[in-house]
Amino acid sequence: MKTLLAAALMALVLPYSSQAATLLFPSDTPVASITIPDTWNPEETATGIQAVSDDDAIYFSIDVAEEKTSDKVIEDAFAFFEENGITIDPATQKESEDKFNGMTMSNLDWSGKDKDGPVNIGLSFVAPKPDKLLVITYWGTKGEQEKHGPVLMEIINSLKPAK
Template sequence: MKKIIALALLVLASPLAAHAATLKFPSEKPVASITIPDSWKPEETESGVQGTSADSAIYLSADVASSKSMDKVVTDAVDFLAKNKITVDPSTRKETPVTDVNGMQMTTLEWDGNDEDGPVSVGLLFVQTSGDNALVVTYWGTKGEEDKHGAEVQAIIASIKPIE
């Protein structure tokens, strides 16, 4: 996953596949937009957007958080992973320092882990979209399968933009 995030930062203008949905979220008062390929069946959730690759190798969601709700949004992401029987190995934690993506600051936390099918990569990305708003991006990918989606994930991450 580290390679995917690093490449995403280098290829900020990377185009997505021909058919993709750009979602502005939350729909009532958008703070960000993201472009996710149609094959991932992107959809708006209660607090953001989500999509899963057609082969179910990658799950990615982006949830809106304010300075007041950040702890709850992170807890909800961790609870979601636990509900899906994903465990992480705390000794594999890697933190990527703050970088700039489309004028926004982003930090990543990554772990190796397991789900019911075997080894996975897990990541939380924190993207500051404005003074009070941020996104918590949750990533879960099957090891050995996630690399074939590298370009799509790069483009999704690079597509995140703040709504002015």
């Protein structure tokens, strides 16, 4: 009976569990770590990491900047949006702040459009160390991104300063 119950529980749990990679980035001199499901195909970039949900509904990246390079990283994020055909509606800008893992995250969010229709767009800023800034770029398809909410929150809540 116990074996049957354990098998039934595993059958319920396994489809919802997935392998995840904890990434220290940048790999040569880590500033932070984050855990991202393997199905999101996380990869290191020249300035941080990026990942895309398995259904392409969400793209996000985290770029590491220093105070003197933070303006360039932010400019690059807006250039990335433009290169990918994302238009931002400036009238929809919202600002907020969150605290997690001993860090404060400042957020700028907008509505906009890409080639597939309406999207949510965001830039967030987190300082894992006094001399470093993480710039988080987010772009999600409205109506599709919502199903990834719990996983996205797990990803963001896993972001920690490197030790």
